[in-house]
Amino acid sequence: GAVVSxxxxxxxxxxxxxxxxxxxxxxxxxxxxxxxxxxxxxxLMLMATSNEGSKATYEQGVxxxxxxxxxxxxxxxxxxxxxxxxxxxxxxICSASNVADRGFNQPQHFGDGxxxxxx
Amino acid sequence: xxxxxxxxxxxxxxxxxxxTLSCTYDTSESDxxxxxxxxxxxxxxxxVIRQEAYxxxxxxxxxxxxxxxxxxxxxxxxxxxxxxxxxxMYFCAYRFNxxxxxxxTGTRLQVFP
Numbered sequence: 001g002a003v004v005s006x007x008x009x010x011x012x013x014x015x016x017x018x019x020x021x022x023x024x025x026x027x028x029x030x031x032x033x034x035x036x037x038x039x040x041x042x043x044l045m046l047m048a049t050s051n052e053g054s055k056a057t058y059e060q061g062v063x064x065x066x067x068x069x070x071x072x073x074x075x076x077x078x079x080x081x082x083x084x085x086x087x088x089x090x091x092x093i094c095s096a097s098n099v100a101d102r103g104f105n106q107p108q109h110f111g112d113g114x115x116x117x118x119x
Numbered sequence: 120x121x122x123x124x125x126x127x128x129x130x131x132x133x134x135x136x137x138x139t140l141s142c143t144y145d146t147s148e149s150d151x152x153x154x155x156x157x158x159x160x161x162x163x164x165x166x167v168i169r170q171e172a173y174x175x176x177x178x179x180x181x182x183x184x185x186x187x188x189x190x191x192x193x194x195x196x197x198x199x200x201x202x203x204x205x206x207x208m209y210f211c212a213y214r215f216n217x218x219x220x221x222x223x224t225g226t227r228l229q230v231f232p
Contacts, residue, residue, distance in 0.1 A: 032218050043210060043222045044164075091162065097218050107154070108220060110164035 003027055004096050006111030014119055015086060021079045021114045023050075023094030029074035030096035034108065035067075038091040050077040074099070084118045091115050121146045123213050125223035132201045133231050139186075140196045140226045142211030149173075152214045153187070153194045158225075159207040167209070170194065198228075206230045 056069035132138035
């Protein structure tokens with residue numbers, strides 16, 4: 001149980017294009033999902049908190065217009081990297097918490113990540 | 120602001136031996152949660168163990184245990200009887216009263232046969 005599916009797992013595209021990454025909770029509902037970015041051999045940096053039915057909350061330094069987040073249902077959040085450039089190349093990971101879980105000691109469930117390469 | 124520090128970028132251990140990974144954190148809160156996550160080469164994040172700050176007893180999960188020192192703000196992970204499959208990046212993480220996780224910089228663990 002508690003599976004989070006992230007798609008695509010790997011994408012290569014040309015500079016200037018927009019790329020959409022999906023994060024789905026397959027067997028639970030998630031009012032909140034999280035988007036992280038991870039550079040090689042570095043830690044996960046939280047980019048934004050995706051809230052179902054409302055605007056995402058972005059961390060300091062993250063461009064809202066660059067990284068568009070939509071959380072239209074209780075099982076799907078999308079991250080769109082707009083007008084992507086080589087510096088946007090990175091590993092992007094999403095996570096979700098089950099609305100049925102009580103307490104903040106309950107784990108977040110992570111997707112397998114998306115490797116984004118911008119040429 | 121809360122921060123999480125892992126001072127060991129890399130550690131190595133021989134198979135069947137024991138290794139301890141260090142983690143310290145900074146917070147002014149009294150009630151929070153701590154986690155250790157493992158990230159193997161597949162890059163999937165796997166929860167290893169978790170600890171509630173209000174619990175004095177150290178958490179254990181099979182070969183994995185923690186040494187939680189609340190006053191010192193220290194949360195180390197001990198891996199006993201290390202196995203080749205334990206080789207991975209290990210991240211310490213902190214959570215307060217939101218879902219948001221704050222991760223440390225990670226420790227790469229190598230396991231030698």
